[in-house]
Amino acid sequence: MPDVGAPELLAGVVLVALTFYVLFGGADFGGGVWDLLASGPRKAAQRALIADSIGPVWEANHVWLILVVVILFTCFPPAFARLSVTLHLPLTLMLVGIVARGSAFTFRSYDRQDDDVQRRWGLVFAVASVVTPVFLGICVGTIAMGHVPPAPSGTFVDAYVRPWLGAFQLGVGLLALALFAFLAAVYLTMEATDHALREDFRRRALVSGGVVFVASFGTLLLARTAAPLVWESLLRSAQAVPYQAVTAVAAITTLAALWLRRWRLARTAVALQVALIVAGWGLAQYPYLLPPTLTVRDAAAPAVTLRLVLVALAAGAVVLFPSLAYLFRIFKSTRTTAA
């Protein structure tokens, strides 16, 4: 059992916040993917459902990412500084995507309802929703590979491009995209109020679930040579086998529940499956924040800062979770009872 102190707790909070970002914010990006891929006779209805589901909640869901960044630079400043330097380019591109996605979504809601105006903003929203998760995944892949050095060295390409440009990082990027789309499709089967629309998203969920399976397996294979540390702990440590077994059960449950049209079970199972994948990556890296050199302990800010942030987080959680529960109760409960 590792020694758990304030640094470990806060690293855990970062991981939990990131998992929430994926489960909620990630699904909003996934909605954008299905907006781009909307097709068939119910094309417009699909887009309307996606917009209705995202509208009230996407800004709140987005704040999880801010929380990750803020805790990272307050509690693990060297890690934040290194990430910002080496990952300058993919982070910048991700930011452009975040700005374009959020603005275009809002502009579409408040601009003229003509088809051409709506399509123009809709296209920006949808393309940005596809691009942003890929860059987020690329950043995660780069960290897992241990490609974030204490200081940049060599040519511009060596220092600022090569660390994040590779098959494994791109694989993680595509996996992130597939996961977000999968989450969104499963959630949308619950959001839909009419049968035909629900079936549309059931099909999409089953297909994207298959893509997630292939992408996870592919990235795992690539990890063997690209990210040996993560590979080792994901597959060969003592806890690995039960952990992977639980994840596999969650994945199979999701697909089976979708097949049997048990929508609520599918939603719970997919959230568990995705949370286990994200947490699995984080736990596999432990004790490293940035492998292979920077551990959680080494990166931690002085104890007084960590203590205060923990107090602030506890106080904040008391305000935050009831508020979030209220938000989701207002906008998600009517549909749930209908389903």
Place this chain on the structure above:
Amino acid sequence: MSDLFAARSQMAISLAFHIIFAIVGIGMPLLMVLAERRWLRTGDALYLELAKGWAKGTAIMFAVGAVSGTVLSFELGLLWPGFMELAGPIIGMPFSLEGFAFFVEAIFLGIYLYGWDRMPGPAHLVAGVLVALSGALSGIFVVIANAWMNTPTGFALVDGRPANIDPIAAMLNPAAVTQTLHMTLAAYASTGLAVAGIHAFFLRTKPGNAFHRRALGVALQLAIPAALLQPLSGDLSAKMLAKWQPAKLAAMEGHFETRASAPLVVGGWPDMERRETRWALEVPYALSFLAHGDPTAEVTGLDRIPRDQWPNVPVVHWSFQVMVGLGLCMALVALWALVTVLRRRDLAHDPRLLTALAAAAPMGFLATEAGWMVTEVGRQPWIIQGVLRTADAVTPMPGLVVPFTLFTVLYLLLAVAVTWLMYRQIIRSPEVQEWERRYAPALGAARA
């Protein structure tokens, strides 16, 4: 363009863009809540119309503010990793608190915007109040962090590394109170006068429009007190600067030579060769009085500051002149409106006042931008006053002109889109004549 200058320019563009959305995001929720409360009290449907219209404006501005704020939180590291590594543990605390305030704001704005027919009226109003409150708190927390960069406290430097860190003392830094007060009032005065000015513009030709009349009334409720208090808060800031950032104050005032009974230098051009501000209007004793409350007190000039630690004096001096000039104009217009109201005259039938209000509409935003130029350029060459130079904090990545150009283009496009959308929201205001409401209330209500 050097990498340092590109990084500074990118930060400046990002802040200049975000700050408009940030202050509107602080001010607008208060306006929409004031309008909704009047609707609940009076039952006048036009106030509901007003609250809904302002909520739409808030939604557009908040969304762009949220994403441009995200960019800033990353840019702190992308552009200034050296700064964040040193400052993070000391001043990360207010950023964490801001994270929660922002969370609450985003949650209840979602509830407010989409929850009109999903919850009882009072609960909806409370959601709006929480948006207004957490919006103001978010701004206050971020400005506390900026105040710390101006007057860093709560740590000791041992061999260039921070020691004895006390994040609470850092939050309670000397500039925190004056700066947050000044910024919050700026947000209310700017937004309030901008909204008042827009509706005043329409009232010039249609003084009987009941919608614009109500809008002007609510907006002035916010704008008048804020614009009148702002010069007083500016005075507190000047006294704080005199004590803690004499170099910034000297640059603002174009004050080169340390002397007692210093005059206030208005306008003019700071001549860096001759070390004097030429062609300026001088008000005897005024600077000593404003800086220290004593007309004969000594005011530190730039001559006491090593030359390599001077900010860009002409930029700081002129930004300050612009800010103060605009702020005084706003206070005068607010006073004029207040007197008109107190004398029970009808604002909408005073064309000269309406013209003045319309002219004041953009002033708050311009003054806010100028004020940020003063505080940020005035701190240079330091990123943390007296502790870390901006040049030593910049990222080692070369080619920073590229991201600078990228964000400049992106923000220009967004600015055009937002301006167009807000224009569309504004011109769709309802046309309801006051007489229709007075003599045929049912007709007015039906139209609303």
